[in-house]
Amino acid sequence: MDADWVARFADEVIAEAERRAPGKPIVCASGLSPSGPIHLGNLREVMTPHLVADEIRRRGHECVHILSWDDFDRFRKVPAGVDPSWSEHIGKPLTSVPAPPGSPHPNWAEHFKAPMAAALAEMGVEFRGISQTEMYTSGAYREQVLLAMRERRRIDAILGQYRTKAKAKVADDDEAAALEGSGAAGEDDGSGAGGYYPYKPYCSVCDRDLTTVTSYDDETTALAYTCACGHAETVTLAEHTRGKLVWKVDWPMRWAYEGVVFEPSGVDHTSPGSSFVVGGQIVRAIFGADQPIGPMYAFVGISGMAKMSSSKGGVPTPADALSIMEPALLRWLYARRRPNQSFKVSFDQEIQRMYDEWDTLSRKIADGSALPADQAAHRRAATTASATLGETPRRLPYRTLASVADITGGDQEQTLRILREFDHEIAGLDELRPRLDRAQHWVATYVPAEERTQVREEPDTALLTTLGTTERESLKLLADGLDEHWSLDGLTALVYGVPKIQAGLDLSAKAATPELKAAQRAFFALLYRLLVGRETGPRLPTLLLTVGRDRVRRLIAS
């Protein structure tokens, strides 16, 4: 029935899971590195498997969405805004690095996981978080680590097929890793002067991974390493838990360990020699399991962040997106685009158009005229298998709420008075929440000062005295028509109609000659200049309603 991409992947995953492990819960997976603020761009890593897992659950299958927190990865670099002294922790596991000053969290990784987990909860994303620190340090992967070390020559040979090709890509990978936030790309693959070892210990003295394995005995599992700090030690790998497999072996090991059937990955992971491709060979050859179905997902861009001053170093997070849009809308952006389509999350004026589209779709859903794929996307956005996402009881257009927030500066009483002009049945502002809060926050935080509206306190007498007869007449026609047309639709008709009347037409005449359009543009510009001192502004009917009849009359009286 459902013609959308989510349904098609769910079909495929269910069939594949039946083949691989009949009767077992189906496993979909994501991985995130809490190495810093988790960028909004990384949300696709979670949303893609979430939507597929959710569809599988809707069909009555048991399905687990695991989210691997790559918190046992090394701390790579100190992000902007953090004390440079944190550089002493570079090379330690993220869970061994102190949280930034003032954080209530016990370590670096937890500090950055927490807001992501909270955002996912708000979005209705059900997942089982797996701390890789806990997995490795508890010895959960012991058998797999010993197996990988035993098979190191075969792993080395597989990686060797790609190494020359991969080298040319290193620069790209680093860049992608920085953006992509998964601790994956750019990590060393275990080769060193002393031979190939896929396991890397954290030094027992300095806790950093500046270690080199110098020998390994398959019989006794004695592993010798040296560290850049000067420490040298021989440990028994069968008991050692302070180390991890290199990424390109770690990832396929986890596919096998968890029985992952679906795990998408970013563009940089799917080129020849990338971890997904190499991992596919390693999981079959070494761990005796299958690679997950793993579509590549395209980049999600952000628009409108450059202009804002962010306290978090300009990195937009899912929490930032949720501060300006409701969870259902954010879910919808992901549900309606196939993973290989890129799109943007808008923090600029475009968000108003996105909301209009969402409202239009909601109306079509209500009257039964939406296309099947659009219906599916809407359902995936507004509900999950187990929950309905919170909705604003009374939905006014986001652009209206934003205009009112812009003009009133968020004043509650004024806001209520004006919004009642749009909808007389509004009992209180709570009916308009949370959408109202999101629109107010958007205006206050993301609309640059020069785009904000300042209604004039006093008439622009200098401008008013220079007006010609036609302009004065247009202002009088508007002022005289305000009472009769004091509604959104009425004012729309009036502002477009005044130039029609002046052209000898009827107010409601259907006319669109170039001359009339030019006259309308000139009239609108005049009104904006008189009301807000600029050539443009919020839609005029909204602006007029917001400013109020008396004040409008006072500002345009010539």
Ligand SMILES: [Zn+2]
């Ligand atoms: Zn050391």
